[in-house]
Amino acid sequence: MSTRPPDPDSLRYARHWEPVLAGPARRALARITPVPGTFLDLGAGTGSLALAAAARWPAASIFALDASAGMLSVARQRAADEGHDPERFTWLPADAADIPLDASSVDAVASSFVLQLPDDRRAVLAEVRRVLRPGGVFAFVTWLAEELELPAEKRFLDVLEALGIEEEAEEEGFRNPRPRDFHSLEQARDELAAAGFAGIEVGLDELRHAWTADSYLAYKEHYDEHELFESLDAAVRERLRSELAQRLAPLPAAAFELRGPLVTAVVRRPLGDDARR
Secondary structure (H helix, E strand, C coil), X not given: CCCCCCCHHHHHHHHHCHHHHHHHHHHHHCCXXXXXXXXXXXXXXXXXXXXXXXXXXXXXXEEEEECCXXXXXXXXXXXHHCCXXXXXXXXEECCCCCCCCCCCCEEEXXXXXXXXXXXXXXXXXXXXXXXXXXXXXXXXXXXXXXXXXXXXXXXXXXXXXXXXXXXXXXXXXXXXXXXXXXXXXXXXXXXXXXXXXXXXXXXXEEEEEECCHHHHHHHHHHHHCHHHHXXXXXXXXXXXXXXXXXXXXXXXXXXXXXXXXXXXXXXXXCCCCCCCC
């Protein structure tokens, strides 16, 4: 991958949203045994999981795949900033349904909050099975299709209404179920079995993240509602910021705590599986 400066959108993601997802991602990574010599982060984003893998397994070669070259530019810079040997990393700007690696070429694959994205999850699972060596392990975490609420969100919407700021709301809750979320553990188990994996272990995890009033306001302004804030003239933007700060300050800590169920799984490519598949 050619060197390119990190793009602003990806930097905002790394600062404001990646930390929300980091805990469950690292717990999925911890389920991988034995120590892999080669590891693929599928949907690497800005590098949280790839860098955690590099630190966890100092001798492993790390492949980091993401469809966004901008995201990978941030991951690559972070790897350099953390002092990792650049020779350990291969950056792959590619689609998860078409992994540019040879069959049976990696010992372990992990992904966090990726499997709800592709139009054809079967194709992605088939590619994961193809690039894993027989006996290799795949661990992931992703959303369970349940609505997530955050009380502070209502205050944000109330302020927009009070100031006469119009916004096209995609959903009412913090996050509503998406069509390609897993709707049950049984669905996840069935899809993994249909994809030909063995040793299937599927369970629940929980997303938990707590903002403060200040960090939530920063999240809204600089990531979640960045385009809205940028569309306002300076005076209206400052008024929105000031009104939000006043409305958020009295809220209890629980109003800024996000909690929700997740699906996590670890599976293996069967021993003796035809390496050509």
